[in-house]
Amino acid sequence: DTAVSQTPKYLVTQMGNDKSIKCEQNLGHDTMYWYKQDSKKFLKIMFSYNNKELIINETVPNRFSPKSPDKAHLNLHINSLELGDSAVYFCASSSRWEAYGYTFGSGTRLTVV
Amino acid sequence: AQSVTQLDSHVSVSEGTPVLLRCNYSSSYSPSLFWYVQHPNKGLQLLLKYTSAATLVKGINGFEAEFKKSETSFHLTKPSAHMSDAAEYFCVVSEGDSSYKLIFGSGTRLLVRP
Numbered sequence: 001d002t003a004v005s006q007t008p009k010y011l012v013t014q015m016g017n018d019k020s021i022k023c024e025q026n027l028g029h030d031t032m033y034w035y036k037q038d039s040k041k042f043l044k045i046m047f048s049y050n051n052k053e054l055i056i057n058e059t060v061p062n063r064f065s066p067k068s069p070d071k072a073h074l075n076l077h078i079n080s081l082e083l084g085d086s087a088v089y090f091c092a093s094s095s096r097w098e099a100y101g102y103t104f105g106s107g108t109r110l111t112v113v
Numbered sequence: 114a115q116s117v118t119q120l121d122s123h124v125s126v127s128e129g130t131p132v133l134l135r136c137n138y139s140s141s142y143s144p145s146l147f148w149y150v151q152h153p154n155k156g157l158q159l160l161l162k163y164t165s166a167a168t169l170v171k172g173i174n175g176f177e178a179e180f181k182k183s184e185t186s187f188h189l190t191k192p193s194a195h196m197s198d199a200a201e202y203f204c205v206v207s208e209g210d211s212s213y214k215l216i217f218g219s220g221t222r223l224l225v226r227p
Binding site for chain 1: 155159
């Protein structure tokens with residue numbers, strides 16, 4: 001199936017731990033993103049990579065570090081997790097040649113305890 | 114800077130009646146606008162998009178939206194609600210002249226009563 005897939009779907013971890021979320025897309029898109037959805041359902045962009053180059057880096061603590069090994073993958077690593085990092089993290093991809101619109105992954109629900 | 118305002122946090126309709134979810138936008142550019150739907154504990158699905166072609170945009174599942182520049186609105190409608198339409202709906206604008214950054218509205222929860 002063509003899609004944006006992210007793993008894991010659920011992640012429960014203790015404060016202070018380091019964790020990673022992985023994302024892969026097989027749509028041939030050239031741009032990938034991480035969005036954060038808070039407890040009030042508000043969605044905000046965190047990072048964007050175009051052809052492995054970082055193009056958007058919003059005001060995000062530097063404990064969050066994206067890594068794009070190739071155009072099809074964008075991983076999110078989080079150091080020293082805090083309670084406030086609990087949220088749903090969505091990966092997405094898009095192509096400038098497809099008249100806009102993203103394809104989103106199904107999300108990773110991160111709970112920090 | 115671009116922004117979107119969804120005027121209702123919750124909308125409740127009876128099954129079979131029309132749906133109207135309101136959205137106003139602010140943009141310095143000719144905007145690209147989208148509606149996304151999120152069902153409970155699911156990801157985001159694109160319903161429809163406006164990218165400066167026809168002002169009346171038809172999407173999936175019988176939804177449509179009309180771009181009205183004079184009113185800076187992009188309201189989402191459906192003639193007849195179905196129980197499966199119950200979800201969170203997000204109005205979205207792309208920032209600038211590229212699709213790289215999407216600005217989301219705060220969402221409208223649609224409740225459908227039997």
